[in-house]
Amino acid sequence: MHNSAEIVANSLEVLAERVGDPTPQVYARLFAAYPEMETLFVRDTTGAVRGEMLAVAFQCLLDLGSVGSYAPHLISTERINHEGVGVPYEVFGRFFPILLETCRDLMGEAWTLEVDAAWTDLLGRIAVLTPV
Numbered sequence: 762m763h764n765s766a767e768i769v770a771n772s773l774e775v776l777a778e779r780v781g782d783p784t785p786q787v788y789a790r791l792f793a794a795y796p797e798m799e800t801l802f803v804r805d806t807t808g809a810v811r812g813e814m815l816a817v818a819f820q821c822l823l824d825l826g827s828v829g830s831y832a833p834h835l836i837s838t839e840r841i842n843h844e845g846v847g848v849p850y851e852v853f854g855r856f857f858p859i860l861l862e863t864c865r866d867l868m869g870e871a872w873t874l875e876v877d878a879a880w881t882d883l884l885g886r887i888a889v890l891t892p893v
């Protein structure tokens with residue numbers, strides 16, 4: 762019996778083995794859904810900010826599977842910080858469903874019902890923290 766965070770963490774390892782780094786696909790999907798967000802990254806010429814942001818989002822997702830207070834605290838702080846750089850409240854929380862959809866598409870048949878249920882569980886916990 763595994764908890765959702767373990768299953769999601771394992772799915773990220775499978776993803777890394779199958780396709781490597783999903784960063785380009787995540788941001789392609791984000792900018793397709795919210796083209797106006799792409800201009801906010803103009804100063805990120807090396808991609809370092811995009812990479813770090815994705816790493817932190819994955820950490821938050823996995824943290825929510827445990828009792829840690831890291832993710833709720835960070836999400837509420839970053840949501841306000843992001844509003845300051847031009848990311849609307851309601852767009853901020855959309856990053857997580859975009860992560861799910863990107864990983865699901867990249868994993869193909871390795872995206873099992875168990876993996877889907879675990880991701881959906883963790884995203885439900887995020888949705889509570891990012892009400893619109």
Ligand code: HEM
Pocket residue numbers: 791798801802804809810813814817818821835836839843846848852853854855856857
């Ligand atoms: C669609 C939603 C989001 C958009 C459009 C967005 C956009 C941005 C932008 C433009 C920056 C650079 C800010 C600057 O110029 O200083 C940034 C940085 C950052 N974002 Fe996001 N963000 C989103 C969601 C998130 C989420 C959900 C998290 C984590 C829970 C997150 C964590 C971070 C962190 C940690 C940084 C700083 C990275 C660094 O400078 O090393 N972001 N984000």
